[in-house]
Amino acid sequence: MSEFLQALKNRRSIYALGRNVNLSEDEITEIIQDAVKYSPTAFNAQSPRIVVLFGDANEKLWDIVEAALKPLTPAEAFPNTQKKIAGFKAGYGTVLFFKETETVKNLQEQFALYADNFPDWAEQSNGIATANTWVALEEAGLGANLQHYNPVIDEAVAKEWNIPASWQLRSQLVFGSKEAAAGEKEFLDDGERFRVIH
Numbered sequence: 408m409s410e411f412l413q414a415l416k417n418r419r420s421i422y423a424l425g426r427n428v429n430l431s432e433d434e435i436t437e438i439i440q441d442a443v444k445y446s447p448t449a450f451n452a453q454s455p456r457i458v459v460l461f462g463d464a465n466e467k468l469w470d471i472v473e474a475a476l477k478p479l480t481p482a483e484a485f486p487n488t489q490k491k492i493a494g495f496k497a498g499y500g501t502v503l504f505f506k507e508t509e510t511v512k513n514l515q516e517q518f519a520l521y522a523d524n525f526p527d528w529a530e531q532s533n534g535i536a537t538a539n540t541w542v543a544l545e546e547a548g549l550g551a552n553l554q555h556y557n558p559v560i561d562e563a564v565a566k567e568w569n570i571p572a573s574w575q576l577r578s579q580l581v582f583g584s585k586e587a588a589a590g591e592k593e594f595l596d597d598g599e600r601f602r603v604i605h
């Protein structure tokens with residue numbers, strides 16, 4: 408099997424993350440940047456935007472998530488929520504994926520024929536960049552999992568890191584050393600998903 412497909416196969420949601428990481432922050436940043444930069448986007452719009460959080464900034468993110476969820480979570484369920492968040496905070500860093508909304512608006516104005524498609528394509532472009540980043544981190548020996556605490560954290564995140572108003576938060580990819588393997592994963596029968604026609 409090709410190394411690429413092997414990396415795709417190896418990528419899993421790893422929730423037990425730690426900080427036993429041999430790569431430097433610069434090396435990890437370069438991997439993330441390359442994975443996003445070389446991912447395709449509709450009309451080459453390059454609408455995904457990225458903020459990589461390490462160290463105190465990563466811990467701050469998960470404090471923001473905890474504070475945002477507290478008023479929204481029943482008191483008896485909150486200890487579980489806190490435990491889950493502590494797991495993310497124990498990781499080495501988090502990649503915030505944003506969508507640059509002005510780019511989408513401009514394309515809609517410029518290419519009226521495709522106006523209805525651009526929002527979907529921007530989401531797909533974010534998804535492709537996210538998946539490629541996830542696989543690239545896996546290939547570098549790191550584990551990761553994907554979270555969606557937007558939109559409840561959007562305002563606090565924008566304020567904390569001075570994020571432009573046109574950047575809409577779409578996902579949070581938490582990464583770190585793999586401290587436990589992923590669970591079993593089931594697959595649909597190939598016959599249900601794939602058709603080959605000659």
Ligand SMILES: Cc1cc2nc3c(=O)[nH]c(=O)nc-3n(C[C@H](O)[C@H](O)[C@H](O)COP(=O)(O)O)c2cc1C
Pocket residue numbers: 418419420421552553554555589592
């Ligand atoms: C678009 C998308 C959204 C997801 N959102 C979440 C999420 O909010 N929280 C989470 O824990 N996992 C999330 N996941 C991870 C999936 O649950 C996971 O990829 C799937 O169960 C397959 O497991 P695997 O990643 O180990 O292959 C998301 C995955 C995708 C592709």
